[in-house]
Amino acid sequence: MAVLVTGGAGYIGSHTVAALLDRDEEIVVLDNLQQGHKEALLGGKLYVGDLRDDEVLDRIFTENTIDAVIHFAANSLVGESMKQPGKYYHNNVYGTLCLLEKMNEYGVKKIVFSSTAATYGEPEQVPIDEYDRTQPTNAYGETKLAMEKMMHWFDTAHGIKFIALRYFNAAGAHENGKIGEDHQPETHLVPIVLEAALGKRPHISVFGDDYDTPDGTCIRDYIHVSDLADAHVLAVDRLRTGADSAVYNLGNGQGFSVKEVIGIARTVTGEAIPAIIEPRRAGDPAVLVASSQRARTELGWEPRRSELEHIIKSAWNWHTSHPDGYGDSM
Template sequence: MAILVTGGAGYIGSHTVAELLARGKEVVVVDNLQQGHREAVIGGTLEVGDLRDADFMAEVFRKHKVEAVIHFAASSLVGVSMKEPGEYYHNNVYGTLCLLEAMHKAGVNNIVFSSTAATYGEPEQVPIKETDRTQPTNTYGETKLAMERMMHWYDVAHGVKYVSLRYFNAAGAHASGRIGEDHSPETHLIPLVLQVALGQREQISIFGGDYATPDGTCVRDYIHVSDLADAHLRALGRLLDGGESAVYNLGNGRGFSVREVIEVAREVTGHPIPSVLLDRRGGDPAVLVASADRARTELGWIPQQPELRDIIASAWQWHSAHPHGYRG
């Protein structure tokens, strides 16, 4: 029996595929390769196509004996989601509807969902707990919340069990050096900082230095991508063991500021990494950190690489060896 990984040619998806393969699982990847990379799929079977193509998805489930799905396929740029909400609803929400329909017709009743802590919006408390209010402040977060709610009602109606994993910032690269982070455009802080060290940009921008944080810059939760992959497999195991649907936050339990990230990157790379302080961006909360107590208790998930230095060092190993991503 196979595990179907949608978006498995993307960053977190490819690392989860690698972990599934390392544990002896049969893997089928579905990806339209609009953002994913064929080279990132290091094993298993790659089926190139779109979730919204009903005939394609029916053929995937017909060809492969799928026992569960891990769902990563979604658009995820907050800024773009605010300018093109229709595209985000069509790709994320409608795409998930098509996936759930295909699963239901094929009799596949287990799905692990790569969600986001953006479903919470402005936090009521820090660290954020799963029971906190969900009130997204951008279209991206709203579509992910809609996807979660859709899964809930498919569970009620059809018994499709799901685990939704909410997290903020994935970072780092696989220990093998074969796969890493390659986005276009790149919007994540750590790879942007490392681009400065590689001479691909002159400086890194710091948006706001007067927040109510220890050094005045925003604080965010960073998790090593391999730890995220492990969490998805633990969630999968819960479902395959007959567990009920659930929502879990994934986080380090503490955050790192923008200035901390830059300073550690300077130490790791040996590059001065010039920075420039700019005005705040609208909608940036001072601190976003998720509580992962429930995941630790119920899934036994404990990050193995929680230190910022280790996360950045693994990212640097990938980016310095692949300065142009999968293109070389």
């Protein structure tokens, strides 16, 4: 029996493939390589194609005995989603519809979904829990929420059980040094800070230093990518036991400010990393931290790499050995 990982050549997907390989799982990967990299795959059987391609999905489900699906494939840039919402609905929502219909056709009844805490929008409380209001403030979060709701109705109608995992910021790189974060364009804070340390950026921009936080900068929840990968594997295990559908937040239990991230990066890299204070960005909440208590209790998930220094050090090790990402691996 195989696990199908859609978007498995991407950042979190490739780390999840690595975690599955550690358990000797049979793995099938579907990725259109729009953001993914063949070099990020340490194993598994790769199909290069799109979720919306009926022929590719038929090949996957007929050529392999799929037991469960882990679904990462999606566009995920918030800013782009506000300019091109149609692209996000077509790729994210329609792509998921194609996948769920094909799963139903072939009798595959388990799916773990890489969702996002952007489904909550502006938080009502901190830390955020799974029962808080979901009111996304961008098209990306709205499409992810629509995908969750679609899974609910496929469960109701067809018995396809799902676990949706909501989280904010993945960071870091695998301890083996072979896989890490390579996005074009890069929008995540940790790799952007490290690009400044490498001299690939003149400075790091800090958007606002007058928030109601201890140091005035925004606080966010950062989780080591391998801890996120472990959670996806545990969710597959839970569905295999016959568990009902569920939604879980993933967080490390504390948030880190922008200044804290930059400060630790300076310590880890030994570089000055110039920072420039710029005006706030519209819609940036002061604090976004998710409670993961339910995931800890029901999935047995325990983040083991939650120290910020460890997260940044692992990312730095990868970026220094891959200064141009997978395009120039050493």
